[in-house]
Amino acid sequence: MAGRSALETYKQGGSWWETEISDIKKNEIIIRGKRIEDLIGNISYSQMLYFLLCGKELTDNQAKLFESVLVAGADHGPRAPSIAAARMAATCGVSFNSAVATGVNMLGDVHGGAVEDAMALLYETERIQLKNEHAVADKLSELLESGQKLPGFGHQLHDNDPRVQRLYELSHLLIESGEISGNYLRILEDYRGTISSIKNRRFTINVDGISAAVQCELGVPAEAAKGIFSLSRGMGIVAHAYEERKNGTLIKGPCPNEEKLVRYTGKRVEESEQS
Known part of the structure; x- marks a missing residue:
């Protein structure tokens, strides 16, 4: 960002909108x-x-690899907040595009942001490696000492995510043909090996990690990652919102109306009256 206002730029001879x-x-x-x-x-x-x-x-093979990332992230069922939100919205009588937008708008730094974080880390590490062969170990120590998580690793549900292995297989075909370098995939593996050694247990690369490495191999900007993921997960959001809308369910909340699922932690009536 240039940091100048649109009006200032326009007054200095620029067009109101400029695009390449x-x-x-x-x-x-x-x-x-x-x-x-x-x-x-x-x-x-x-x-x-x-x-x-x-x-x-992109070459045809590079495009297929990029498309494979989009397919891999398309859906993860109603466990995913974006899918659940779209389905809930669909039961509330909003327009279909509003239900889809509700799901997409759930994607952010926490849900959907790991790919961008992992890409930024891989790009930074690759730059540091030009001067420091211990870049992975040094960067990992920096993350752990500051209490940060290593993006692209671990999953609440999967310990052997089928999407990861398939994207690895497709990536290696392009490494063999020389259509990607494999540098970022190797850095990702170095992080896995280093943190596994430090923690004395095997860490698993998740779909965000492998998706990040693939996109770095293709030169995709890290800052665009959440937008790309929105296009990917948007496919699943559209399908789930449509299915819920077709089912005719009305006003489905985030959980059933069971007392044990929602706990009140505020003041009781008698406490409120005493105060």
């Missing part, structure tokens, strides 16, 4: 220097997403 992404005129749509009709039918969704975001073109 698209040029839209009557009967003409140009996306990063290419006619939209030349893109339609010739590139995939993942290639278009990457082209819009990064201004570069």
Whole structure:
């Protein structure tokens, strides 16, 4: 961000909106220097997403790997807050797009933010390694000493997430063909080995960790990770919101109306009257 107000920029001769992404005129749509009709039918969704975001073109194999990340994060059932929120919204009579937006708006730093954190860590570690061969150990010590978690590791449910192994398999095919370097995947493995040694137990890489490494291999900006995850999980949100809407259920809250599930921790009536 330049840090200047839009009005200040405009007064100094800039346009109100400036973009390198698209040029839209009557009967003409140009996306990063290419006619939209030349893109339609010739590139995939993942290639278009990457082209819009990064201004570069992925090979077919790279695009399939990127798309595999989108597929891997598409759904994790109503245990996931984003899915549950979309389903609850659908039972409350809001429009379908509002139900979907409710789910997407649940994605943030805590639910959906681990990929960005892991990507930032991998990018930083790769830069440090150019001068310090102990970058992984040093960075991990820094995280642990400050009480931070190592992003991309561990899961509440899975200790052998099937998505992780599959993304590894697909990634190694591109390492062998030279279409990705494998540097960030190796750094991720170094973190796993180092923290497992420190904690004296085997740590597991989760889907956020492998997704982060893959996107770093492709040069995706870390700051875009939550947006990309929103597009990925958005598929599941749409499906679940539609299913709940079709079921005709009305006003479903976050849990059944059972006393043991919701506990009041405030003052009792007699305590309130005494005070």
